[in-house]
Amino acid sequence: MKMKVVFLNLLLVVAMAVPASAHFQMIYTPEIAKTKGAETDLKLVFTHPYEAGHTMKMGMPEEFFMLHQKGEEGKTKKYDLKKLLKPITWTSLTNSGEAYEAKLPKKIVRSMGDYTLVLVPAPYYEGEEEIYIQQITKTYMNVGGLPGNWAAPAGLKTEWIPLVKPYAMWTGMTFKAQLLSDGKPVPNADVEVEYMNHEPDMKNNAFKKEAKSEAPHDAFVTMGVKTDAQGYVTFAIPKAGWWGFCALGSGPDKEFKGKELSQDAVIWIKAVDM
Amino acid sequence: MKNIIAKIVVVAGLIVLSATAALAHSPLCSCFDNGDGTVLCEGGFSDGSSASGVKIYVRGDSGAVILKGAMNENSEFEFNKPAGHYTVTFDGGEGHSIEIDGSDIVE
Numbered sequence A: 001m002k003m004k005v006v007f008l009n010l011l012l013v014v015a016m017a018v019p020a021s022a023h024f025q026m027i028y029t030p031e032i033a034k035t036k037g038a039e040t041d042l043k044l045v046f047t048h049p050y051e052a053g054h055t056m057k058m059g060m061p062e063e064f065f066m067l068h069q070k071g072e073e074g075k076t077k078k079y080d081l082k083k084l085l086k087p088i089t090w091t092s093l094t095n096s097g098e099a100y101e102a103k104l105p106k107k108i109v110r111s112m113g114d115y116t117l118v119l120v121p122a123p124y125y126e127g128e129e130e131i132y133i134q135q136i137t138k139t140y141m142n143v144g145g146l147p148g149n150w151a152a153p154a155g156l157k158t159e160w161i162p163l164v165k166p167y168a169m170w171t172g173m174t175f176k177a178q179l180l181s182d183g184k185p186v187p188n189a190d191v192e193v194e195y196m197n198h199e200p201d202m203k204n205n206a207f208k209k210e211a212k213s214e215a216p217h218d219a220f221v222t223m224g225v226k227t228d229a230q231g232y233v234t235f236a237i238p239k240a241g242w243w244g245f246c247a248l249g250s251g252p253d254k255e256f257k258g259k260e261l262s263q264d265a266v267i268w269i270k271a272v273d274m
Numbered sequence B: 001m002k003n004i005i006a007k008i009v010v011v012a013g014l015i016v017l018s019a020t021a022a023l024a025h026s027p028l029c030s031c032f033d034n035g036d037g038t039v040l041c042e043g044g045f046s047d048g049s050s051a052s053g054v055k056i057y058v059r060g061d062s063g064a065v066i067l068k069g070a071m072n073e074n075s076e077f078e079f080n081k082p083a084g085h086y087t088v089t090f091d092g093g094e095g096h097s098i099e100i101d102g103s104d105i106v107e
Helices: A002-017 B002-024
Strands: A024-028 A040-047 A063-069 A077-080 A086-091 A096-104 A113-120 A124-126 A131-143 A158-162 A174-181 A190-195 A223-226 A232-236 A241-247 A259-272 B027-033 B038-045 B055-059 B065-070 B076-080 B087-091 B097-101
Touching: A024 A113, A024 A131, A024 A241, A024 A259, A040 A086, A131 A158, A158 A241, A158 A259, A174 A241, A174 A259, A223 A232, A232 A241, B027 B087, B027 B097, B038 B087, B065 B076
Parallel strands: A131 A259
Antiparallel strands: A024 A040, A040 A096, A063 A077, A063 A113, A086 A096, A113 A131, A124 A131, A158 A174, A174 A232, A190 A223, A190 A241, A241 A259, B027 B038, B038 B076, B055 B065, B055 B087, B087 B097
């Protein structure tokens, strides 16, 4: 009996010792700075990227679209990508979860300019905390180096507005972005930052087992920063690869189906070595 | 005399300013075969500015210009694909020109 109690206590300690990594909605494609337009594969996964940890079951997104603009004076074209979504199963290092993929035809990723990918997922019910989480997520692509609308708001309930070209970051550069809720800056917001530490395997819909870095302490798995009085964050990028920024509960919607809703804003950027 | 010096200073200032502007951005041009016998070229500059009005030359195998025109208000220029080898020149002025070989222009 005593042994059983000791064992249960040990199990509890081990369970609690698992680093608390953060939820991150991903929109992933390997190459975002494209020389020429090309067919583009995207994976939408709701997971814990640093540790390639538990992957959550995504429902059919509320919205998934792309905004394209060629040149700063060009007109913004909107493409609905929801009809291109196909369900997949994504395998993390600890489980498998329902996710989505989309193959963008070359005809819509042909022109030079900026492409903003926007995902408004269905709220996800986190049973343990009895809350819903909805991470409104953006990432960017560029073709041919001609800039467009990368610094323009997409008109989302909550979103990050980058002040640095998010597809043209060298490792070591400082990323700066402003957090908006209903178009207004959000001061003093809690922002979680994670590195995509396990490269996604596009063919097998899984994270690769090899980690790119080792966290010396749990606090390095999910880093914390806060927005300043005008809603800005700055963050120097220490390593090549993908970096995600998630502002917790920054959106205006606070309730869904009678439960608390955390409406978060996520942005993904990619840095490359010189 | 004072007038002449003032003029020289203004002209020198203008040269410096225009030289800075010319160096600040680079030309960008991309062409693709529409697959229906036409080719579409689009252009711009690395600072996001428009290429509207930039001259375009299409040259045949001998190097002679077979077609000339300018980028439209959307920074685009469309033309019928020439038979045989050809090149496209985006002529944004000295140091701002790009030549694209027809063999690199694909669907």
